[in-house]
Amino acid sequence: MALPRTLSVIGAGQMGIGIAFVASLRAKIPIVLLYDHDSSQITRGLEFMDKLLAKDVSKGKISENDAKAAKARITAIASSSASSSSNDETNWARELGERGTDMVVEAASERLSIKEGIFRALARNLSKNAVLASNTSSISITKLAGAAVDGLVTSVSRASEEGKSCAGRVVGVHFFNPVPVMKLCEVIPGLQTSEATLEQAKAFAIACGKEVSTSKDVPGFVSNALLMPFLNEAIMCLESGTATRDDIDKTLRLGMGHPMGPLQLADFIGLDTCLAIQETLYEGTHDSKYRPSILLGRMVDAGWLGKKSGKGFYDY
Ligand code: CAA
Numbered sequence: 001m002a003l004p005r006t007l008s009v010i011g012a013g014q015m016g017i018g019i020a021f022v023a024s025l026r027a028k029i030p031i032v033l034l035y036d037h038d039s040s041q042i043t044r045g046l047e048f049m050d051k052l053l054a055k056d057v058s059k060g061k062i063s064e065n066d067a068k069a070a071k072a073r074i075t076a077i078a079s080s081s082a083s084s085s086s087n088d089e090t091n092w093a094r095e096l097g098e099r100g101t102d103m104v105v106e107a108a109s110e111r112l113s114i115k116e117g118i119f120r121a122l123a124r125n126l127s128k129n130a131v132l133a134s135n136t137s138s139i140s141i142t143k144l145a146g147a148a149v150d151g152l153v154t155s156v157s158r159a160s161e162e163g164k165s166c167a168g169r170v171v172g173v174h175f176f177n178p179v180p181v182m183k184l185c186e187v188i189p190g191l192q193t194s195e196a197t198l199e200q201a202k203a204f205a206i207a208c209g210k211e212v213s214t215s216k217d218v219p220g221f222v223s224n225a226l227l228m229p230f231l232n233e234a235i236m237c238l239e240s241g242t243a244t245r246d247d248i249d250k251t252l253r254l255g256m257g258h259p260m261g262p263l264q265l266a267d268f269i270g271l272d273t274c275l276a277i278q279e280t281l282y283e284g285t286h287d288s289k290y291r292p293s294i295l296l297g298r299m300v301d302a303g304w305l306g307k308k309s310g311k312g313f314y315d316y
Pocket of ligand 1: 052055059137175176177178179180181182223224259260265269
């Protein structure tokens with residue numbers, strides 16, 4: 001299965017940076033465009049990539065030339081609206097189209113309105129053959145495909161041949177943090193995803209050095225339908241005083257061999273991201289087992305978002 005020649009990654013947060021990194025270093029995609037509306041985010045991300053490459057060189061995992069070539073394949077571009085919600089008519093998507101993007105991985109914030117805006121803009125501006133993939137952790141791929149169809153230049157019905165063909169190019173490729181380290185990519189077909197798109201998504205993930213698992217398009221897919229209730233239960237244990245933060249994490253680390261305790265892992269993922277995923281699970285199922293804990297909501301209200309903000313269950 002052919003790999004893309006020009007891949008665009010939208011969003012230079014920890015996931016977008018990781019995906020651009022493995023796409024360039026491992027899959028050797030010739031042109032990797034990294035888009036974000038925030039130039040400081042891009043600068044931080046590129047500096048982090050430099051550190052990862054230097055570490056891999058110093059450990060003898062790759063040569064200096066491999067590192068230089070990987071960096072040279074990446075072009076970072078700050079756009080004024082790649083992650084904003086009112087982005088139907090924006091220059092960034094036109095630029096992705098003009099540069100010949102044949103696959104996109106969207107890794108913007110985990111908010112439906114943002115992602116829908118991005119998919120509308122992508123469908124309007126990219127080639128009719130481009131694969132439109134999302135790294136969403138929980139949002140429906142079928143819903144994003146619907147937004148893509150709505151974004152076509154000439155409005156068509158979702159059930160028409162043109163609508164089906166556009167929706168058929170939308171797929172989920174869910175990587176895990178830290179992307180260069182975690183060995184899995186969960187691939188999610190929406191209801192209309194074509195077999196060819198699904199195979200292209202899998203081939204891309206494998207080329208990035210990942211094993212692939214496939215999940216149906218249910219809220220949270222397999223990974224977060226299982227992980228999020230676990231993290232939430234740990235937060236509820238803390239909230240109810242069942243055990244201290246350190247004892248909750250120690251129990252799972254030392255008693256069950258988890259690399260991180262659940263509270264440390266929630267901080268690592270980002271408490272705002274955990275809350276957004278839990279809300280999608282709860283709203284998508286109306287099942288009380290997915291109701292986010294009050295403490296989690298309060299911490300996000302306080303701006304305590306975990307590692308990325310310097311404070312969460314731990315101080316950083
Ligand atoms: N980016 C890239 N590489 C990283 C990294 C990062 N942010 N953090 C650590 N690494 C690398 C290190 O450089 C090191 O590489 P080498 O082996 O080449 O030296 C390797 O990972 C091990 O790192 P450390 O020795 O510093 O630390 P560690 O052994 O404690 O491992 C960890 C760190 C890999 C993060 C480990 O704690 C772990 O596996 N934690 C669990 C992570 C996890 O569960 N991730 C999934 C979260 S859920 C998700 O992402 C999806 C979602 O939808 C919410």
